[in-house]
Each structure stands twice: as structure tokens, then as C-alpha cells.
Amino acid sequence: MSMLRTHVDAWADTMTSVLDLAPTLGADDLSAPTDCPGWTVQDVLAHLAHLESVLAGIEADTRPDVDGGSTLASDYTEAGVLARRGRPASQVVDELRAAVEARTAALSDLPDDASAPAPLTPGGVSWTWDTLLRNRVIDAWTHEQDIRRAVGRSGGLDRAAAVVTLQSLAAAMPFVVGKKVGAPMGTTVRWQVTGPVELELGVTVGEDGRARRDDAVASATTTITLDSETFCVLAAGRRGAESVPVEIDGDVDLGRRVVAAMTVTF
Incomplete structure (x- = not known):
């Protein structure tokens, strides 16, 4: 199995876990603060919905002028959350689900060259396919854990995405x-x-x-x-x-x- 396929499978597994968990969260859970300063559990879901919608081509990128850098700017990620404040949680989760389904279908065919520039990245950052897909694993799994710690629902600590994240951080x-x-x-x-x-x-x-x-x-x-x-x-x-x-x-x-x-x- 190629490394890109490993990343995609780990990401998909984590997103399935998030989408299974999200509908079980009550109002108190959704408003609970997370370890991301200023973000509630629903804000974390909104962040995931934003990035996956952009990558799936469902939402136009709000910052297409940001190009050439290698790090996603914090104001870019914050803008995606702010744009979804006030929306019903069910709408945010439905958006995330649709984006993940579209993205999963699009990633069924992966390039042979993992070092090739990814044609679409959040905020226009300069990432290769390998960097993009690896970073989506890290972001998705880390935010799943943000949600789980906030609501006291431990899980996913031994899954493939946990291994990818730990190895990348190491x-x-x-x-x-x-x-x-x-x-x-x-x-x-x-x-x-x-x-x-x-x-x-x-x-x-x-x-x-x-x-x-x-x-x-x-x-x-x-x-x-x-x-x-x-x-x-x-x-x-x-x-x-x-x-x-x-x-x-x-x-x-x-x-x-x-x-x-x-x-x-x-």
C-alpha cells in the first residue's frame, strides 16, 4: 500500500469516527470549551467542515490570494469557524458529512508521485500531495481528540491516524x-x-x-x-x-x- 493510500485510509477512518460521534452530542457537549483557545466543540466541527468543504470543491476558498507559504494561517482557519457561528449543529455536521463523502470519492484515484504539488490546498499553501494528505490526518485526528477530551468520551487513541500523527510529531x-x-x-x-x-x-x-x-x-x-x-x-x-x-x-x-x-x- 502506498503512503498516500495509508494517509487517506487513516483520514477516512477518523472522519467516520467524528461523524459517528457528532450526532450523539447534546447541547451542553457542543458548547463545551476545547483545548483550542476560544473554540467550542461545535467550533471544532465547523473548522473540519470548512477545510473539507474547500478541499472537496463544495465551498470556494475564502483566501485564494494566499499562495506560496507552507503554513496555514490562523486567521484563515478562524474565518471558517466564524462564518459558521450561529448555524445549527446539525447543519454543520451535514456539511461535514457531504464534504467527506465527496472527498472520499475524489481520493479513490491517487497520483503516483507523492511529491507532486497538490492542485488544491486550503488557503493556497504550497503543499505536495504527501504533505496535504498527511496534514489532513493530523488535523482530523487531533481535532477528534479535542472533541473527545472536551466531552469526556475517550476513543480512537490506537487507530491508524494516531500512529500517523505520533510519528509525524516525533x-x-x-x-x-x-x-x-x-x-x-x-x-x-x-x-x-x-x-x-x-x-x-x-x-x-x-x-x-x-x-x-x-x-x-x-x-x-x-x-x-x-x-x-x-x-x-x-x-x-x-x-x-x-x-x-x-x-x-x-x-x-x-x-x-x-x-x-x-x-x-x-
Whole structure:
């Protein structure tokens, strides 16, 4: 199976989970605040409906002039939510369902070259097919978890999209250690990620000062132990280290600085 197909299947599985969950949410659930500042559960559904509608060609892009960048602007995503404020939740969910159905049909035929530019991206960002489809997995699964935490309905933590999200966030940890923390030469950081998705992750700062992934580090300057949900909550910038369970061994000060800097963007 190609990586693009893996991404599409993981995205589709997550969107099915969201669409199964959404109709079971009551008014109090829909108005519950999430870990996305200023967004309720219904706002998160509106955000998903906006992006999927744009990608399905159902809705014209509200910012077609944004082109050339590689990061989706926050005001773009906020505009999609604001435009849906005041709409009935059922209408937002119906919009999302229609967009997912259309997008699923369109993605039945995928390009051979994953590195080719995607012809349609949200906000006109410059993404390849691989980046677009991977980012849709991360966005969809992370927002599913935002909803589930907000309403106390845990689920989907061991699904394919959780694996894609964890692996993608883990790939950014050398940047965290080397650039954001500025760890000195010879530093080794190990993350021991426990279930539901297990991962042994290591980063070493070499003699050239560059941090590189090295999952086979023999010993670590600091070891950070946490479960995969907590790893994703931190790396996605949903909560701070003070509000999640993390164990640090070795150089505790370094470990705390790494954990505080784990948030990455795509």
C-alpha cells in the first residue's frame, strides 16, 4: 500500500469516527470549551467542515490570494469557524458529512508521485500531495481528540491516524532539541512513549551541533516518559507540561525545557 493510500485510509477512518460521534452530542457537549483557545466543540466541527468543504470543491476558498507559504494561517482557519457561528449543529455536521463523502470519492484515484504539488490546498499553501494528505490526518485526528477530551468520551487513541500523527510529531523532535532548546553538543534525549501507541524515540546533538534522530541511543542525558496521548497533546500545543502526566529522569532541568518546547506546527 502506498503512503498516500495509508494517509487517506487513516483520514477516512477518523472522519467516520467524528461523524459517528457528532450526532450523539447534546447541547451542553457542543458548547463545551476545547483545548483550542476560544473554540467550542461545535467550533471544532465547523473548522473540519470548512477545510473539507474547500478541499472537496463544495465551498470556494475564502483566501485564494494566499499562495506560496507552507503554513496555514490562523486567521484563515478562524474565518471558517466564524462564518459558521450561529448555524445549527446539525447543519454543520451535514456539511461535514457531504464534504467527506465527496472527498472520499475524489481520493479513490491517487497520483503516483507523492511529491507532486497538490492542485488544491486550503488557503493556497504550497503543499505536495504527501504533505496535504498527511496534514489532513493530523488535523482530523487531533481535532477528534479535542472533541473527545472536551466531552469526556475517550476513543480512537490506537487507530491508524494516531500512529500517523505520533510519528509525524516525533519527526519534529530533533528541531525541538536542537533549535528550540539549543541543547549542547553531546546531549542525548530519549522519549519512552507508552501505549496506546508505543514508541522509542531518541535525539542526539552531534559534534557539528546538529540534532538528529537516533532511536538506538545507548544512554540518555535525560529520559522523558509519557503515554502517546500525552505526547500528542504536548506536541500539538494543546496543554502545557504542568497539566499532563510526564516523568523525567536524568537531567531534569533539560527534560523540563524539552517538554516545554515540544509544540510544533505543520
